[in-house]
Amino acid sequence: MGHSAVIIGAGIGGLSTARALTRHGWSVTVVEQAAALPTSGTMLGMWPAAMRALDDIGVDASRRTDGWAHIAAGAGTRLWTPSGRMLMTAPGVADLNLVSRPALLAALARDIDVSFNTQVVDPGRIDDAELVVGADGTFSRTRQRMFGDRFRARSLGAVAWRGTVKGAVAEYGETWAPGALFGITPAGPDATNWYACIRADQTFDGPHLPQLSNHFGSWHRGVRELIDRIEEGAILHHGLFEAPKLPSYTTGRTALVGDAAHAMAPFLGRGACEAIVDGTTLGRSVAQASSVEAGLAAFDKERRARTQRLVLASRLMGRFAMLDAGSGIRNAAVGTAGRLVKPRQRRDPTLPPH
Numbered sequence: 001m002g003h004s005a006v007i008i009g010a011g012i013g014g015l016s017t018a019r020a021l022t023r024h025g026w027s028v029t030v031v032e033q034a035a036a037l038p039t040s041g042t043m044l045g046m047w048p049a050a051m052r053a054l055d056d057i058g059v060d061a062s063r064r065t066d067g068w069a070h071i072a073a074g075a076g077t078r079l080w081t082p083s084g085r086m087l088m089t090a091p092g093v094a095d096l097n098l099v100s101r102p103a104l105l106a107a108l109a110r111d112i113d114v115s116f117n118t119q120v121v122d123p124g125r126i127d128d129a130e131l132v133v134g135a136d137g138t139f140s141r142t143r144q145r146m147f148g149d150r151f152r153a154r155s156l157g158a159v160a161w162r163g164t165v166k167g168a169v170a171e172y173g174e175t176w177a178p179g180a181l182f183g184i185t186p187a188g189p190d191a192t193n194w195y196a197c198i199r200a201d202q203t204f205d206g207p208h209l210p211q212l213s214n215h216f217g218s219w220h221r222g223v224r225e226l227i228d229r230i231e232e233g234a235i236l237h238h239g240l241f242e243a244p245k246l247p248s249y250t251t252g253r254t255a256l257v258g259d260a261a262h263a264m265a266p267f268l269g270r271g272a273c274e275a276i277v278d279g280t281t282l283g284r285s286v287a288q289a290s291s292v293e294a295g296l297a298a299f300d301k302e303r304r305a306r307t308q309r310l311v312l313a314s315r316l317m318g319r320f321a322m323l324d325a326g327s328g329i330r331n332a333a334v335g336t337a338g339r340l341v342k343p344r345q346r347r348d349p350t351l352p353p354h
C-alpha cells in the first residue's frame with residue numbers, strides 16, 4: 001500500500017508540500033478551514049531558491065502567465081528619508097520574480113484535491129495517516145498541540161498596511177523613519193505594490209486611508225503620490241507576528257512547514273519562499289529516507305537552523321529600518337555604503353532568457 005499524509009492548511013506551505021509528496025507517490029488529503037482559495041492579495045517576491053523549488057514541484061513560473069511579473073536585473077531600488085533625501089541607490093543585482101498570492105495559490109493547487117470548509121480542531125486526533133503536516137500558518141494549532149501554549153506566535157509590536165495600485169511609478173524603494181517605513185515595489189508592467197509599517201501594539205479599525213495619510217501624508221512626493229492612488233477597499237491591514245524558536249519542526253509523525261514552523265517579520269520578503277522550500281524538502285526527505293521518522297529528522301536538520309536564522313534576520317532588518325535612537329548614524333552609514341558599494345550586475349543563471 002502507498003504512503004498517505006494529511007496536510008492541515010491549503011496555504012503556500014500546505015499546497016507546496018502536497019505537490020511534493022504527490023510527485024513522490026504519496027496520497028495526500030489537504031484540509032482547509034476557508035471556503036475557497038483567496039481571489040485577492042498582493043505580490044510576493046520570489047527568491048531564486050523558491051523559483052527552483054517551484055520548478056521541482058511542477059509549477060512553471062517562467063511562463064509568465066497572469067499574476068506573474070518579471071523584472072530584469074538592473075532595475076534599481078532606492079532608500080530615502082521621509083523628507084526625500086536619497087540615502088542610497090542600488091541597481092538590482094539579479095532578476096526579480098514577483099507573483100500575486102492568488103496566482104501562486106492557484107498554480108500550486110492545480111490537480112490537488114482540497115477539502116474546503118474543514119477545520120481541524122485537534123491535530124492530535126488525526127490517526128489515519130502516516131504523516132501529518134501542520135501547514136496552518138502563524139497561529140498554528142498543530143504547533144500549539146506539539147509544543148504547548150509557550151510556543152504561541154508573538155507580536156512584533158508593529159502593524160502593516162499593504163496593497164497594489166494600478167500603473168507604474170518612476171522610482172521604487174523604501175523610505176525609513178523612526179518607528180515607520182513605506183515601501184514601493186514593481187508589481188508587473190502596469191501595477192505597483194506598496195507596503196507601510198509602523199510600530200503599534202494593536203491593529204486599527206478602518207477606514208485605513210486616513211490612517212495612512214496621518215502617518216505618511218507629510219512624507220516625500222513619491223509616497224504622497226502613491227497614497228493618492230490607493231483605494232480604500234483594496235487595503236490589507238494586519239498585525240505582525242513571529243513564531244518562537246522551536247526545539248524541533250517535527251515530533252513523532254507530525255511536521256510543521258511554513259509560517260506554522262517559522263512565521264517571520266516581512267522585512268526580508270522570505271516567508272512564502274521558505275514555505276515553498278519547506279514543502280519540496282519535506283517531500284524529498286520522506287521519499288528518500290528508509291522510514292518516515294528518518295525523513296522527518298532529515299527535514300528538520302535541513303530546514304530548522306536556516307529558517308530560524310531568517311526569523312532573526314527579518315526581525316533585525318525591521319528594527320534597523322525603523323530605528324529611533326541612532327537613525328542619523330545609520331543613515332550616514334547607509335549613505336556611505338551606497339557610495340562605496342557598486343554591485344556587479346548579473347543575471348540569475350537559473351532563470352530562462354526572456
Ligand SMILES: Cc1cc2nc3c(=O)[nH]c(=O)nc-3n(C[C@H](O)[C@H](O)[C@H](O)COP(=O)(O)OP(=O)(O)OC[C@H]3O[C@@H](n4cnc5c(N)ncnc54)[C@H](O)[C@@H]3O)c2cc1C
Nearest residue numbers: 009011012013033045120137258259266269270271272273
Ligand atoms: C506584509 C507581508 C508581506 C509579505 N511579503 C512577502 C514576500 O514578498 N515574499 C515572501 O516570500 N513572503 C512574504 N510574506 C510572507 C508570506 O505571506 C507567508 O510567509 C506565507 O503566506 C505563509 O504561508 P503558509 O502556507 O505557511 O501560511 P498561511 O498562508 O497562513 O496558510 C495557512 C492556511 O491554513 C489554514 N488553516 C489554519 N488553521 C487551520 C485549521 N485548524 N484547519 C484547517 N485549516 C487551517 C488557513 O485558513 C490558511 O489557508 C509577507 C507577509 C506579510 C505579512
